[in-house]
Amino acid sequence: MLAWASRSEPRRHAAVLALLLCMSPAGAAGPVFLPDIAPSSEFPDPGRATRREGVFLPPETPRLLTPGMTKRQVYALLGVPHFREGLIGERQWDYILDFYTGSGTEYRVCRLQLRWDRKMRLEKLAWSDSECRDMVYRPAPVREVAVDPKPMVAASRELALTLYFDFDKAEVREEGRRDLTAFIEANRRQRLSVTGFTDSVGQEAYNDRLSLMRADAVAGILVAMGVPLPDLQVSGAGERSPARRPEHVPDDPLNRRVVVRVMPGG
Structure with a gap:
């Protein structure tokens, strides 16, 4: 059942909207749980x-x-x-x-x-x-990609950018913004996956949420740069799939990251 809102603009959550830069779940990958x-x-x-x-x-x-x-x-x-x-x-x-x-x-x-x-x-x-x-939790739109019947001679090189974050933070560093700008200039009109990760400090559920916040922060900057929302798939992997195994260094800074990849067929 649909209702009608007042003409006045709700302002209580304006700060959240500004932080997420109006990021819509329509361009995001499926959540860790449903x-x-x-x-x-x-x-x-x-x-x-x-x-x-x-x-x-x-x-x-x-x-x-x-x-x-x-x-x-x-x-x-x-x-x-x-x-x-x-x-x-x-x-x-x-x-x-x-x-x-x-x-x-x-x-x-x-x-x-x-x-x-x-x-x-x-x-x-x-x-x-x-x-x-x-x-x-709207799933990412499914796109049909034409399949070339010719066999591939060699696998294409994966295009990816890794951004690193401070401990327990989801703010993108200034050098990360510069790297994103250069990456987008070189990969215009491409579909991108944006995946957040954390180190192994803290509870797994908290790290899942933090990794998604980091991915959303990067995706928000990409949207501001002109990347269409349907061309983004955003997800958080928490402390899973670390860049470096955390047995000896649980707070390894190499694991506090977001990886932006050009998706195949984009």
Whole structure:
């Protein structure tokens, strides 16, 4: 069911929008996990909500939710739950989230439910319907590529750029921006994959989220440089697939990176 928003522009999450440079999940690869769809009977009565009108969010914000996060981390992203569900001891949080559809001021009202384990870590996410979930976790568009029937004489050289990050940070360094500029100038009109990685310090769920934040930061710069969103596939690999094995150096700076690759057939 679609509703109509007020003419006034929602500003609460303007900082998030600016950070992500309006990055859309339409150009992103599939997430590390996919939340469930819960029946309407599992959601509380909207009439009992403390914020019945919901809250406007860019879809990129709930996309950062990852199992294993703490309540304070979730609170920093989504704010207080909308059904008087407490910070301490409560095992379920419920939200009413509003997402613009891209058609004028039209928006969709969605319901999100979070479940916590005994250690009060995020255990399960569930959306009210598949359309709401797809607005956040929309898969990358599938493109048909013509296949040359002639056998390949030699494999083409992989074109890739690696950007490195400071510990526990997702900001792109100034030299990284310069490298991106040169890389894009040499590879105009190419489809690109943008994959984020972390070192092995910290919990795996946190590293998954951090790697995706790094990839989103790089993708945002690429969009600002004129790369079309459909030509980007963005994903986070966390601490998996390290550039250098972390047995002796868990915080190896070579593993804190984002790799931008020209995709085959681009």
